[in-house]
Amino acid sequence: MKKNYASYCLISIIALTIFSCNTHKPEVKKPNILFISIDDLRPTLGVYGDSIAVTPNIDYFASEGMTFRQTFTQSAVCAPSRASLMTGLRPDSTRVWHLGDKFRELKPDVVTMPQHFSKFGYHTVNxxxxxxxxxxxxxxxxxPDLRPEQFKRPTWLNRDGETFYISKDVQKSQATKRDSLLKLRPMRYADGWNTGPAWESADVHDSLYYDGAQTEIAKRALTRLAKNDKPFYMGLGYFRPHLPFAAPKKYWDYYNPEEIPLAANPNVPKNAPGYTMNSMYELRSYDGFNKIGHPQSDFKIKEETSRKLKHGYYASVSYIDGLLGDLFAHMKEIGIYENTIIIIWGDHGWKLGEHNSWGKMTNYNIDLKVPMIIRYPNQENRGMQTFAFTELVDMFPSLCELAGIETPKYMQGTSFVPLIKEPNRQWKNAAFSQFHRRPKVSADGNRYMGYSINTKKHHYIEWYSWNPETGTRGDQKDVELYDIESDPNEFVNIASNSNQKKIVETLSKQLEGGWRKALPN
Structure with a gap:
């Protein structure tokens, strides 16, 4: 009896131990998320086939992840694009249509991506x-707002990170101009600091420009966050290659400006409506450009100046690439690189002389197409590319799926995780974008909303009159159609060609059907 009792006790202890082990497993820490925005970044990267760009760190990162070759922004300007992707809603839902619109005032209760991740135990840092x-x-x-200490002066709190120069003379000039500008109108873009030369090449350490300084802040924050039990979600937003093209000299030295090709399509598309282009007011803020004409005029920027601007853009991209190389090396050193979902994206494209313009703010694909590259723990396919349609609004649900947290049901994007596992699978049949053309920057002085749809063969745009108070469209004013297969650079609008009538009708119906009817099966 004693022997049987002892055996029973032993079996009970073993069973209890097994049960305890099975029910008290330590919770596996969710992957961290590093969400990297690069302002005004078009696909000017080696991994996207740009033979001029010197971007070894991003290219290597892509060799370990997935590169999306057909990603579209929902609006080719900062505020609408970012409000859309950070909320998972498209511009007509956020009601953020231009730079001055503030999503939190328009949608006070909207839940942003970091807010959502915070609900599931993430520590969120910006x-x-x-x-x-x-x-x-x-x-x-x-x-919410980690900044380098040297840039925290009271008069700089509303200033943008791209407006800082190294030159003392330029700094003095900026302060003088700003005082004059604020007397005329106290509320100004960049708090009045967006003046100075359109480029600067200073022989300084990377950390002396703003993006380099904030990379150092990010590294210190990551070191601290790596010691926490909670996973983190860090939003890291770089300002370059936004104007002005100010970057350390060594990155300018990567390039011979004579070897940088000028734009392949330097003219506004033939047969385009008279209001499709932005006025280039952004470039006009900088020294020597205050009298440039509208792209839809006879004005042309000289070749020498064009080469300098394009050189500056490439140097700025290489600067960010160098900073990312330093950041990733630091993450490996502190042991968090492998357990972090890292995604790199641009908020919209940028014209470097294409369509006789410098800047963004159109419905043309040079402004709509953006880079998006992701790498994550235990990724099935590495170094792969997909040419399936993706949109920036897809990032929110995709990161939820990769992190293993609930995806909000109201998302207006689609998780692209299945594409990573099967890059050539059938996917969306279209991508959707839009742009609000305001009277003060339109060539004809009127207001319009343009809705864009990209399919495998065509890019189609419909323009309407627009009521900004009610957020409703009026009469259709014009249409544009581009054959992407034969005219990828969008030289000629063929919408009025008699042999394109059926295509226009089909695409108009598809555009009206919207993103829900373009979803993958």
Whole structure:
């Protein structure tokens, strides 16, 4: 009896131990998320086939992840694009249609991506430009606005990170001009600091420009966060290659400006409506450009100046690439690189002389197409590319799926995780974008809303009159159609060609059907 009892006790202890082990497993820490925004970044990267770009760190990162070759922004300007992707809603839902619109005032209760991740145990941190300029949206973050100490002067709190120069003479000139500008109108873009030369090449350490300084802040924050039990979601927003093209000299030295090709399509598309182009007011703020004409005029920027601007853009891209190389090396050193979902994206494209313009703010694909590259723990396919349609609004649900947390049911994007596992699978049959053309920057002085749809063969745009108070469209004013297969650079609008009538009708119906009818099966 004693022997049987002892055996029973032993069996009970073993069973209890097994049960305890099975029911008290330590919770596996969710992957961290590093959400990297690069302002005004078009696919000017080696991994996207740009033979001029010197971007070894991003290219290597892509060799370990997935590169999306057909990603479209929902609006080719900062505020609408970022409000859309950070909420998972498209511009007509956020009602953020131009730079001055503030999503938190328009949609006070909207839940942003970092807010959602915070619900599931993530510690959220913001460094740099994540929403538009300095709209840190403190509701979204546990740590909403980490800035380098040297840039925290009281008069700089509403200033944008791209407006800082190294030159003391330029700094003095900026302060003088700003005083004059604020006397005329106290509320100004970049708090009046967006003046000075359109480029600067200073022989200084990377950390002396703003993006380099905030990379150092990010590294220190990551070191601290790596010691926490909670996973983190860090939004890291770089300002370059936004104007002015100010970057350390060594990155300018990567390039011979004579070897940088000028734009392949330097003219506004033939047969385009008279209001499709932006006025280039952004470039007009900088020294020597205050009298440039509208792209839809006879004005042309000289070749020498074009080469300098394009050189500056490439140097700025290489500067960010160098900073990312330093950041990733630091993450490996502190042991968090492998357990972090890292996604790199641009908020919209940027014209470098294409369509006789410098800047963004159109419905043309040079402004709509953006880079998006992701790498995550235990990724099935590495170094792969997909040419399936993706959109920036897809990032929110995709990161939820990769992190293993609930995806909000109201998302207006689609998780692209299945594409990573099967890059050539059938996917969306279209991508959707839009742009609000305001009277003060339109060539004809009127207001319009343009709706864009990209399919495998065509790019189609419909323009309407627009009521900004009600957010409703009026009469259709014009249409544009581009054959992407034979005219990828969008030289000629063929919408009025008699042999394109059926295509226009089909695409118009598809555009009206919207994104829901373009979803993958």
């Amino acid at each position: 460094v740099g430009k994540m929403f538009h300029n300095y709209m840190p949206d403190s509701i979204s973050w546990d740590e």
